[in-house]
Amino acid sequence: MDNKTKNRPQTPPPDGGRPTLKTIAFMTGLGITTVSRALKDAPDIGAETKERVRLVAKQIGYQPNRAGVRLRTGKTNVISLVLTLEEEIMGITSPMVVGITEILAGTPYHLVVTPYSAVKDALAPIRYILDTGAADGVIISRTEPHDARVALLTERGLPFVTHGRTEMGIVHPYHDFDNERFAYEAVRKLVARGRRKLVLLEPPPHLTFYSHMRAGFERGLRDFQADAVGFHQTNIDHSLVEIRDAFEILMRSEDAPDGIVSGSGSGAIALIAGLEMAKKKLTEDCDMVSKSPSDFLRWLRPEVMTMYEDIRVAGRELAKAVIGHIDGQPPETLQSLSQPEFQPPITRGLRA
Amino acid sequence: MDNKTKNRPQTPPPDGGRPTLKTIAFMTGLGITTVSRALKDAPDIGAETKERVRLVAKQIGYQPNRAGVRLRTGKTNVISLVLTLEEEIMGITSPMVVGITEILAGTPYHLVVTPYSAVKDALAPIRYILDTGAADGVIISRTEPHDARVALLTERGLPFVTHGRTEMGIVHPYHDFDNERFAYEAVRKLVARGRRKLVLLEPPPHLTFYSHMRAGFERGLRDFQADAVGFHQTNIDHSLVEIRDAFEILMRSEDAPDGIVSGSGSGAIALIAGLEMAKKKLTEDCDMVSKSPSDFLRWLRPEVMTMYEDIRVAGRELAKAVIGHIDGQPPETLQSLSQPEFQPPITRGLRA
DNA sequence: CATTGCTACTGTATCGTTACAGATTTGAAG
DNA sequence: CTTCAAATCTGTAACGATACAGTAGCAATG
Numbered sequence: 001m002d003n004k005t006k007n008r009p010q011t012p013p014p015d016g017g018r019p020t021l022k023t024i025a026f027m028t029g030l031g032i033t034t035v036s037r038a039l040k041d042a043p044d045i046g047a048e049t050k051e052r053v054r055l056v057a058k059q060i061g062y063q064p065n066r067a068g069v070r071l072r073t074g075k076t077n078v079i080s081l082v083l084t085l086e087e088e089i090m091g092i093t094s095p096m097v098v099g100i101t102e103i104l105a106g107t108p109y110h111l112v113v114t115p116y117s118a119v120k121d122a123l124a125p126i127r128y129i130l131d132t133g134a135a136d137g138v139i140i141s142r143t144e145p146h147d148a149r150v151a152l153l154t155e156r157g158l159p160f161v162t163h164g165r166t167e168m169g170i171v172h173p174y175h176d177f178d179n180e181r182f183a184y185e186a187v188r189k190l191v192a193r194g195r196r197k198l199v200l201l202e203p204p205p206h207l208t209f210y211s212h213m214r215a216g217f218e219r220g221l222r223d224f225q226a227d228a229v230g231f232h233q234t235n236i237d238h239s240l241v242e243i244r245d246a247f248e249i250l251m252r253s254e255d256a257p258d259g260i261v262s263g264s265g266s267g268a269i270a271l272i273a274g275l276e277m278a279k280k281k282l283t284e285d286c287d288m289v290s291k292s293p294s295d296f297l298r299w300l301r302p303e304v305m306t307m308y309e310d311i312r313v314a315g316r317e318l319a320k321a322v323i324g325h326i327d328g329q330p331p332e333t334l335q336s337l338s339q340p341e342f343q344p345p346i347t348r349g350l351r352a
Numbered sequence: 353m354d355n356k357t358k359n360r361p362q363t364p365p366p367d368g369g370r371p372t373l374k375t376i377a378f379m380t381g382l383g384i385t386t387v388s389r390a391l392k393d394a395p396d397i398g399a400e401t402k403e404r405v406r407l408v409a410k411q412i413g414y415q416p417n418r419a420g421v422r423l424r425t426g427k428t429n430v431i432s433l434v435l436t437l438e439e440e441i442m443g444i445t446s447p448m449v450v451g452i453t454e455i456l457a458g459t460p461y462h463l464v465v466t467p468y469s470a471v472k473d474a475l476a477p478i479r480y481i482l483d484t485g486a487a488d489g490v491i492i493s494r495t496e497p498h499d500a501r502v503a504l505l506t507e508r509g510l511p512f513v514t515h516g517r518t519e520m521g522i523v524h525p526y527h528d529f530d531n532e533r534f535a536y537e538a539v540r541k542l543v544a545r546g547r548r549k550l551v552l553l554e555p556p557p558h559l560t561f562y563s564h565m566r567a568g569f570e571r572g573l574r575d576f577q578a579d580a581v582g583f584h585q586t587n588i589d590h591s592l593v594e595i596r597d598a599f600e601i602l603m604r605s606e607d608a609p610d611g612i613v614s615g616s617g618s619g620a621i622a623l624i625a626g627l628e629m630a631k632k633k634l635t636e637d638c639d640m641v642s643k644s645p646s647d648f649l650r651w652l653r654p655e656v657m658t659m660y661e662d663i664r665v666a667g668r669e670l671a672k673a674v675i676g677h678i679d680g681q682p683p684e685t686l687q688s689l690s691q692p693e694f695q696p697p698i699t700r701g702l703r704a
Numbered sequence: 705c706a707t708t709g710c711t712a713c714t715g716t717a718t719c720g721t722t723a724c725a726g727a728t729t730t731g732a733a734g
Numbered sequence: 735c736t737t738c739a740a741a742t743c744t745g746t747a748a749c750g751a752t753a754c755a756g757t758a759g760c761a762a763t764g
Contacts, residue, residue, distance in 0.1 A: 008744090018483060020720055031744045036722060046742060063484055067428075068720030070419035071749045085450055094446035098437055101467040110486075113463045115453040131370060132415055134462075240651065241699070269651045273698070299592065299621045300652045346625070347593070372750060383714045388752060398712055420750030423719045 019060045027056050077108045079322055080135035082125045082149075083115050084142060092293060092311050096163075099315020100139070107323065109136070123148055130156050137322035139163065143174075145208050159325035161318050161334065164208050173325050173334035175317040177291075177309050179209045179263075180216035182340040186261040186289035187220025189305060189342070193287050195259030199229040199250070201267045204237045213263055229257040236263045240270040247274030256280070262290035265297055268304060291340070298346055307340040314338065371412045379408050429460045431674055432487035434477050434501075435467050436494060438589075444645060444663050448515075451667020452491070459675065461488070475500055482508050489674035491515065495526075497560050511677035513670050513686065516560050525677050525686035527669040529643075529661050531561045531615075532568035534692040538613040538641035539572025541657060541694070545639050547611030551581040551602070553619045556589045565615055581609040588615045592622035599626030608632070614642035617649055620656060643692070650698055659692040666690065 008031055021039075025032045030049065038045045038053035039062075056062075070076050081100060083093060097111070104111055112135065116125045122142075126149045129135050136159065140149055143164035153160045154170050161173040183200065190198055200217045203210040221228055233246040250256065251274060260275075262268040268290035272282065280286055282303045290297060292306040321334040377384045382401070390397045390405035391414075408414075422428050433452060435445060449463070456463055464487065468477045474494075478501045481487050492501055493515035505512045506522050513525040535552065542550055552569045555562040573580055585598040602608065603626060612627075614620040620642035624634065632638055634655045642649060644658040673686040 018485070021722095022720080032720090033722080033745075034743055036720095037743090040722095044742060049742080061483070065423070065720050066484070066486075067419045067422035068749095069722085071417070071423050071719090071751090072721045072723085074749085076419075083450075083453075085454065092446070093449060094444070097445060097449065097465055098435075098467065101435075101465055102437065105467065111465045113449055113453055113465060115450065115457065131413070132418070133370070134418075240647065266648070269648055273651055295592065296618070296621055296648050296652070299625055300648070373752095374750080384750090385715075385752080386713055388750095389713090392752095396712060401712080417750050420719095421752085423721090423749090424751045424753085426719085 018065075019057075019062045020065060021062075023060065024053060024056050024062060027060075028052055074133060076134065076136050077110060078112050078135040079104060079109050079137045079139065079319065080112050080114045080125075080129055081139045082129075082141075083113060084122075085115050085117050095293070095310075095312040096315040096318075099312040099317075100319040101315075102312075103316050103319035103323070109323070123152065126152055130158060137161075137326045139318050139322055143208050144206055145211070147208075159322055161321040161325060163314060163318055165212075166208060171331045173321040173331050175314055175321060175336050175338070176209070177314070178337050178339055179203075179212040179291075180219075182291060182307055183213045183216030183261055183263075184220040184223075185216075185307070185340060185342070186305075187217060187226060187259075188224055189289055190259035190261070190287055191220075191224040191226050193259070195257075195287050196226045197229050197255075197257045198226050198259040198261060199231045199257035201231065201243065201247075201260070201262045201264070201271060202235050203263050204235045210235075217261060226259070229255050231257075236267045240266065240273075243267055243270035244274040244277070247271050248277045251275050251278035251280055256285075258286050260286060260288040260290075262288060265290060265292040265294060265306075268292070268297055268301075272301060272304070292343075298343060302345055306343050308343045309340070310338065370417075371409075371414045372417060373414075375412060376405060376408050376414060379412070380404055426485060428486065428488050429462060430464050430487040431456060431461050431489045431491065431671065432464050432466045432477075432481055433491045434481075434493075435465060436474075437467050437469050447645070447662075447664040448667040448670075451664040451669075452671040453667075454664075455668050455671035455675070461675070475504065478504055482510060489513070489678045491670050491674055495560050496558055497563070499560075511674055513673040513677060515666060515670055517564075518560060523683045525673040525683050527666055527673060527688050527690070528561070529666070530689050530691055531555075531564040531643075532571075534643060534659055535565045535568030535613055535615075536572040536575075537568075537659070537692060537694070538657075539569060539578060539611075540576055541641055542611035542613070542639055543572075543576040543578050545611070547609075547639050548578045549581050549607075549609045550578050550611040550613060551583045551609035553583065553595065553599075553612070553614045553616070553623060554587050555615050556587045562587075569613060578611070581607050583609075588619045592618065592625070595619055595622035596626040596629070599623050600629045603627050603630035603632055608637075610638050612638060612640040612642075614640060617642060617644040617646060617658075620644070620649060620653075624653060624656070644695075650695060654697055658695050660695045661692070662690065 008025060008029065021032045021035045024035045028035065034045060035053050038050045039057060041050065066077060101111055114125045114129065116122060129138060138153060138158060138160040140160060141163035143162045143166050145167040147166050147168065150162060150166050150168065150170060150172060154172065161175065163175055165174050165176050187198060198221065202213055231250055234243045247270065260271055262271055268288065275282065275286060282288060289305045291309050293309045293311050297304050297306050317336050324334045325331065373384045373387045376387045380387065386397060387405050390402045391409060393402065418429060453463055466477045466481065468474060481490060488511065490505060490510060490512040492512060495502065495514045495516035495518050497519040499518045499520065502514060502518050502520065502522060502524060506524065513527065515527055517526050517528050539550060550573065554565055583602055586595045599622065612623055614623055620640065627634065627638060634640060641657045643661050645661045645663050649656050649658050669688050676686045677683065
C-alpha cells in the first residue's frame, strides 16, 4: 500500500460500534491525524477542512473516547470529591453533590466520589488519587489549619479546592462559609433580644472553622457586652444524644445560658431536646440562633432563628474553583466566602 | 536485537513515573505478557513465576492503569449513579452515596454521579452511558411501572439495578422499600389509636411505589375498617408550601381526617404545618405515621410515629446488586425488599 | 528417532488518541 | 529557473493493557 494513504482507513469502520476518529477520517477521506487536529481547531488545518470535519463529527455524534485520551495525555476529565463517610451525619453531601454536578454538566468532567473512613488516614484517598492519577482535580472538606492534604496536593501540583480555609501560608482555592460573621451576628441578635449569658455549640477544635466561629462569638460578646457560658463537653461532631445530655445538665445548672448559638442544624435539634428535658422553653427562658443547611428547623421550630448555609451553592463554587485551578487561573482569584444571612420566617401562605 | 527478548524492557523504566507492567517485566526479567498473565493467575504460568511476579508487584505498589485496561478491554470499572437533580429535595442522595461507596470500597469500582434534570429527558443520561460506554453498571431510582430506562438498559444488555420495582415483565435486579406494608402497618397503628378517617400523602402517581403504597393503604382500610379521606391535590413531590396549604384547607373542611399517613419525612413537616395552621393538634385531633429517612422527626416531633427507611442500607444493597449483575448472577437472586419497622422513641438518656 | 502433547513463556497487533517529525503543494522572491 | 517559506496535510510511535497466535523445551509415545 502506498504510504501516502496508509493512514486513511481503507475499510469502513464496523457499523455497530461508536464512531471514532477513524470513522470520520474514512468519511471525509482525510487522515486520522488531520481529523484529530481539525477537531481541536489547530492552526495548521484549513478552514474549509475544519468545517467539513466538524460537520461530519456532529452528524454522526462523535465523542472522543475518554480512555484513549486519558491513556495518551494523562488527562482524566475527572473531578474527585473526597468525603468522610461520617460526613453524611450532617446531611451535607447531598446538596453539595447536586451543586457540583450542576457545574460539571456543562464540561467534559465527570464527578467521582472517593470516600474514606475518618477513623483511618484522611490522606489515604489523596495518596491514591496522586499515585494512580485518578483525577484532574480534587475537592476536599473538613479542612484543618495545618492540613496535610493541602500540603501534599500543593507539593505534587494537583489542582484542588477546599471547603473551608487553612492557615499554613499556602494560597489555594477555597470556598467557605463566613462562620466568624455567623457567630458575630448570632450574638448581636441574641443580645438585641435581651440575652446576656450565651453559649456556643462549636465545631470540633481541630477544624479551621472552629477558631473562626469562636472568634466571631467572642468578638460579639465584647462588642455587645454579653457573657459566655462554657460548653466544651460536646461539639457538632458528637452524637445528638451526647449533645442533648450534656446540654440538659448545663441547663439545669446555675450557669444556665439564656441564649444559644448552634454551629449546626442537627446540633440544634439536640440542644432543643436537652433544653426541653430541663423543663425550659424556647423564646421564654432562652433564644437560639442556628446555622442551618436545610429547611426543617424553620418549619418545625420557627422560634429558632436560622442562618442558611447554602450547600448547593457551595458545591457550585467549589466546582468552579477546581476547574479554574485546572485551567491555570491564579489561586487567589478562586477564593470565595459566602455571607450568612438570617432567613425570613416561612410565609404563612393562605392567611398571611 | 534478538526476537526472543524483544518484549523484555531493556531500559529500566523512568523512576518518577508510576510502575507499569513494563516495570515489573524489567525487574523480573520476564516478558510483559507473562507478567500480565501471572497477575491474573492464568493457568499457563508457572506457580513459582506467579509468586515472584506478585511479590514484586506488591513491593513496588503496582496498580493497573485504568485507562489502559479500559481502552483495551472496554471494562470501565465504573458504576454510574443516575440522579435527578430534584432528588435532593428528599435528602435521599447523601446516605445513598455513602452506602454505595461503602460497598465499592472493597472493589475496583469507582462511583460516578451522573445527574439529569427531571424537566428534561430521563433517558438522556442512560443513552449517554450506553453510547459512550461510560460505565459497567448503572443504578437508577424513581422507577415507573413501565420504565423506558429499564427497557433500554435490558435491550442493550448493560447491567443495572433499580431503586424501586417495575411492572413490565422484565426480571431485573432491584432493591425496594416495602411501601405496601408500610402503609398497611400505618393504617393498623392509626386504627389501634381509634382513628377511622385516614388520609394518605402519596407519592406521585407515575412512580411504581405509588400503587404499592395505595394498595397497602386500601388493604389496611378494608382489614381494619377505616375510611379514606381523599387528598390527591398534592403528593410528596410537591413543595412543602403547596402541601401545607392544600392540607390546611382539608383540615378546615367537614372532611378533616383524624389519622395521617405520610409517604415522606419532609412531607410530614408540611402536613404538620398545615394542620397547626388549621388550629388542630397532633395526638389530640389527629395522629400521624410517617416514613422517615432521617432522625429529625423523631427528635422534634416525637408524637409522630415513624417508620425508618434506611437509605444507607439501600445504597449498600443496590451496589451489591449491580456488581452481582455485572458478575453474571441471575437477576432474580439480586432482588431485595426492606421491611419497614416502627422506630422506638428517642431514649430519654439521663432520667429515662 | 520422529511425532505428539504438554508446560511455560513470549511477540505482535490492537484499543483511540495525540505529539512529533515529516511530506507535499503552492506561490513568491531572488 | 531555482530556492525558500508558508500552508496544509500525513505517517509513525507511543500511552498501558490484553487477546491471540505462536515458540522453545522436554517428556512420553509409537
